Amino acid sequence: MDYNQQDFDNVAWDRNDEAWENTLKSLRTNSTCLAMESLAKEKCGKRATLATPLMAGGYNMLYRMRLEETSIDDVLLRIPCPGRIQFPDEKTLAEVGTMKYIKDKTDIPVPCVYHYGLSKQNPDIGPFVIMSYIKNVGTLSEALNDPKNDPDEPDILDPNIREEKLEYLYGQMAGYLLQLSQQPFSCIGSIVPTDQDSFSVVGRPISVNMNNMIRLANIPPAVLPPKDTTYKTADEWYIALAEMHMAQLVFQHNDLISTPDDCRNKYVARQLFLGLAKKGRLSTFGFADDNWSAQSTSQRSELSPAPSGQDSFRLWCDDLRAGNVLLNEDDGIAAVIDWEFAYVGPTQFALDPPWWLLLDQPERWPDGIDTWREVYERRLKTWLRAMEKVEERVGVNAAPSKLSIYMRESWETGRFWLNYAARKSWAFDSIYWKYLDERFFGNRGSDVQNHQLWKTRLSLLTDKERTAMEPFVERKMMESKDRILIDWDPKDAKSCLAEVLFEDT
Numbered sequence: 001m002d003y004n005q006q007d008f009d010n011v012a013w014d015r016n017d018e019a020w021e022n023t024l025k026s027l028r029t030n031s032t033c034l035a036m037e038s039l040a041k042e043k044c045g046k047r048a049t050l051a052t053p054l055m056a057g058g059y060n061m062l063y064r065m066r067l068e069e070t071s072i073d074d075v076l077l078r079i080p081c082p083g084r085i086q087f088p089d090e091k092t093l094a095e096v097g098t099m100k101y102i103k104d105k106t107d108i109p110v111p112c113v114y115h116y117g118l119s120k121q122n123p124d125i126g127p128f129v130i131m132s133y134i135k136n137v138g139t140l141s142e143a144l145n146d147p148k149n150d151p152d153e154p155d156i157l158d159p160n161i162r163e164e165k166l167e168y169l170y171g172q173m174a175g176y177l178l179q180l181s182q183q184p185f186s187c188i189g190s191i192v193p194t195d196q197d198s199f200s201v202v203g204r205p206i207s208v209n210m211n212n213m214i215r216l217a218n219i220p221p222a223v224l225p226p227k228d229t230t231y232k233t234a235d236e237w238y239i240a241l242a243e244m245h246m247a248q249l250v251f252q253h254n255d256l257i258s259t260p261d262d263c264r265n266k267y268v269a270r271q272l273f274l275g276l277a278k279k280g281r282l283s284t285f286g287f288a289d290d291n292w293s294a295q296s297t298s299q300r301s302e303l304s305p306a307p308s309g310q311d312s313f314r315l316w317c318d319d320l321r322a323g324n325v326l327l328n329e330d331d332g333i334a335a336v337i338d339w340e341f342a343y344v345g346p347t348q349f350a351l352d353p354p355w356w357l358l359l360d361q362p363e364r365w366p367d368g369i370d371t372w373r374e375v376y377e378r379r380l381k382t383w384l385r386a387m388e389k390v391e392e393r394v395g396v397n398a399a400p401s402k403l404s405i406y407m408r409e410s411w412e413t414g415r416f417w418l419n420y421a422a423r424k425s426w427a428f429d430s431i432y433w434k435y436l437d438e439r440f441f442g443n444r445g446s447d448v449q450n451h452q453l454w455k456t457r458l459s460l461l462t463d464k465e466r467t468a469m470e471p472f473v474e475r476k477m478m479e480s481k482d483r484i485l486i487d488w489d490p491k492d493a494k495s496c497l498a499e500v501l502f503e504d505t
Contacts (some may be wrong), residue, residue: 006426009217015214019083033054036050049068051066063078074130079478091127094203112132136339169331170334172332173325176333178396191342205343217251224254234348235277237346237403238277239277249476254480261454262472265319265429266468269433280309295440303406307348313347318342324336324337351410355420387407421436
């Protein structure tokens with residue numbers, strides 16, 4: 001087992017790419033552009049003309065419109081990319097609700113939402129958002145990127161960047177994250193607008209991971225968290241995340257399993273992680289309340305307390321990263337954009353230092369995850385220094401409420417890795433065995449080969465989990481012989497997952 005990102009289902013990926021190429025052509029046609037101009041005119045009350053060539057983002061198609069006879073700057077008409085976004089109406093509502101909430105409750109610069117609509121009102125176009133266009137000179141990611149980096153490769157933090165510049169740019173984002181950390185919610189879910197000036201958490205969280213599970217692994221939507229479901233405790237959401245990791249293992253047909261031992265590694269890690277979630281242990285790991293993990297017997301006693309497990313949650317955005325932060329000519333932040341995968345999540349997420357400090361993800365780092373960790377640790381010092389200055393400036397002095405302290409402890413105790421792994425199914429295996437397992441359960445010994453890690457923890461499984469493992473491995477290996485995609489009946493999919501979760505359907 002190698003320590004990097006596991007593979008998506010390449011059969012599903014190829015099918016999706018082919019469909020996207022056809023969709024992209026249709027979104028660029030003259031008739032579609034005219035329809036978008038008509039929609040903008042209808043909603044804004046002014047004649048609208050397409051101002052620049054179309055922009056295709058990772059998840060949205062953007063039509064920049066110029067409105068005639070108005071003092072308003074250009075507007076952006078955004079529609080979710082069909083096929084790339086799996087829950088377009090939910091995604092649109094959550095993004096609109098989040099941006100409206102942030103604009104109302106904080107001074108974080110976000111685009112102004114002028115109009116939005118869902119599929120039922122616009123069956124030909126689908127859901128859309130019309131928002132202000134933000135003038136900018138580029139993104140934070142571009143400003144931090146290594147100038148020697150291949151432009152076709154993901155951005156990577158410039159190793160020679162001036163410390164003063166880095167601290168200045170980090171500091172602006174630190175101030176915004178501090179504001180978000182001070183906005184409590186009573187349950188976990190998506191923020192949606194209820195009227196012009198009100199918001200409510202009424203929908204299920206929509207995450208990047210959920211979107212990728214359907215799009216890039218053909219995992220049946222029926223096994224994901226039910227629509228309109230919210231969660232009253234952090235433990236409930238940790239359980240849901242762990243169950244989605246199990247669903248990925250059960251339903252990804254191609255490219256996830258390489259050998260029987262690889263499958264056993266993945267099965268054991270997921271069952272143990274799910275077991276800890278069900279016992280309410282993941283939400284206390286790495287805090288003063290942690291009295292169960294192997295590392296808790298030796299960690300320092302002055303750690304901060306865990307946040308309340310209920311009635312106190314914070315806004316989280318899976319796609320909040322440097323590439324979605326726009327800068328002005330003075331390197332000030334002009335806007336933070338793309339809030340489509342934002343939801344109210346466990347406060348534990350907000351207490352971690354940002355994963356994006358090096359721009360690229362740890363599981364995709366060119367020189368491996370260990371090198372990412374070493375570089376990140378150095379840059380984290382700059383981030384924490386910037387956060388401490390922000391806290392001092394705004395008057396956050398009490399130690400239990402200082403975000404910088406929580407973030408430092410998150411990295412030291414491994415909470416950072418727990419929450420990162422909990423949110424990302426295709427990074428889970430690498431991170432679990434490398435950074436979490438021994439923190440949870442103690443030393444495995446130095447002579448254990450990677451492909452047999454499962455043997456060191458087999459005794460921790462329940463009798464049912466151990467008995468079910470070999471038939472499960474045999475079935476997965478048989479499946480891997482045929483590179484096909486299966487269209488699951490929703491009832492059958494739920495039943496299949498329940499067997500591995502040992503639940504009654």
